[in-house]
Amino acid sequence: MSKIVKTPKPPYYTVIFTSIRTEGDNGYDEMANQMAELSAEQTGFLGMEHARSEGLSVTICYWENLEAIDKWRENAEHKLAQAKGYEMWYQAFATRVCKVERDNIFEQK
């Protein structure tokens, strides 16, 4: 089961990636798994939350700071995946870089 990421005290950063896929796999799943593993190894990575339903996929990646996000964006393997994303995997997507200013994290006792 997916988990809610235990983030530090704000401010920290997040990239919200919402996407609608094209038909077929076309190597997507393999790449998505690779990118999930690779991003988790980057300096400043805090965690990832993911859900997908009714054609919409949402991936929320948490990072310590903007520098970590910019470095990951420029990662060579990630750039290849991005290029294929534009070319064949996504019908539409939005990438949003955000500063988390406050949060409220609750867990039932």
Added chain:
Amino acid sequence: MSKIVKTPKPPYYTVIFTSIRTEGDNGYDEMANQMAELSAEQTGFLGMEHARSEGLSVTICYWENLEAIDKWRENAEHKLAQAKGYEMWYQAFATRVCKVERDNIFEQK
């Protein structure tokens, strides 16, 4: 099918709500539909993206500014829903208030 929200040029704001439910419905679905309708009527509401899988639900709500978010948080019907959320609907949740600093929105031609 869910859609990617057409947001204005940054900065704008977002509330990321990730949650893991308790067992059973307990009136949840009806409330969730009511809150989705009611939030969409609020001043400053820009749109909502939602996905749910493997037990994790992600709702991303976009807003023009922090004032709109604070006003919605204090809405009387919403406060009742929040109270029930703590009491019975959620095993765990995180609410994160974020400033969207930059974005990249793509649609296949």
